[in-house]
Amino acid sequence: GAVVSQHPSWVICKSGTSVKIECRSLDFQATTMFWYRQFPKQSLMLMATSNEGSKATYEQGVEKDKFLINHASLTLSTLTVTSAHPEDSSFYICSARDESGIYEQYFGPGTRLTVT
Amino acid sequence: QQQVKQSPQSLIVQKGGISIINCAYENTAFDYFPWYQQFPGKGPALLIAIRPDVSEKKEGRFTISFNKSAKQFSLHIMDSQPGDSATYFCAASLFNDMRFGAGTRLTVKP
Numbered sequence: 625g626a627v628v629s630q631h632p633s634w635v636i637c638k639s640g641t642s643v644k645i646e647c648r649s650l651d652f653q654a655t656t657m658f659w660y661r662q663f664p665k666q667s668l669m670l671m672a673t674s675n676e677g678s679k680a681t682y683e684q685g686v687e688k689d690k691f692l693i694n695h696a697s698l699t700l701s702t703l704t705v706t707s708a709h710p711e712d713s714s715f716y717i718c719s720a721r722d723e724s725g726i727y728e729q730y731f732g733p734g735t736r737l738t739v740t
Numbered sequence: 741q742q743q744v745k746q747s748p749q750s751l752i753v754q755k756g757g758i759s760i761i762n763c764a765y766e767n768t769a770f771d772y773f774p775w776y777q778q779f780p781g782k783g784p785a786l787l788i789a790i791r792p793d794v795s796e797k798k799e800g801r802f803t804i805s806f807n808k809s810a811k812q813f814s815l816h817i818m819d820s821q822p823g824d825s826a827t828y829f830c831a832a833s834l835f836n837d838m839r840f841g842a843g844t845r846l847t848v849k850p
Contacts, residue, residue, distance in 0.1 A: 658838075667842045670838070728774065
């Protein structure tokens with residue numbers, strides 16, 4: 625089956641620093657990848673849609689200068705949380721859509737970010 | 741705007757019983773309806789999905805029932821097992837726009 629990986633699985637950083645999270649589709653090509661944020665016991669909130677070779681599309685209310693997204697290849701998208709603050713602490717999950725004719729989104733295992 | 745409403749918020753079922761989770765959507769343009777299973781600290785895993793031209797889809801113990809006119813769909817888990825205890829999310833999608841329900845925390849008691 626389609627596999628999406630994320631790295632790191634968890635990260636602790638200090639306020640004011642930046643953190644990069646990688647999302648990779650391991651066995652399929654993904655023109656489109658998605659970044660979600662999930663708070664404890666809540667649903668997934670779409671942050672942005674990442675398109676290979678073009679600028680990401682951000683959801684309303686998501687600061688594009690704070691959450692930098694780069695989709696440099698058909699298998700890799702990165703999310704950089706810049707100048708992180710404790711309120712950015714959350715579970716970040718990426719997903720990738722298999723472009724081979726089906727519409728399923730496959731999710732990564734998530735990255736737990738804690739900002740101290 | 742909550743485009744996908746999911747109920748119940750939590751569900752407790754005895755082992756061997758049937759778990760039923762319901763979702764309702766608003767946008768009739770949605771054309772893909774997946775269900776995801778999520779364990780604590782893990783990403784959601786695709787469980788089963790349906791397109792609106794089909795009224796029911798079954799995969800093992802999991803069945804989706806879809807009512808296009810009512811704009812509702814549901815997940816049935818037959819012979820529920822303790823290992824099914826997880827949070828389940830329904831979703832409705834149109835191309836890149838996927839909207840999730842609030843989630844149902846299922847507990848299957850042995």
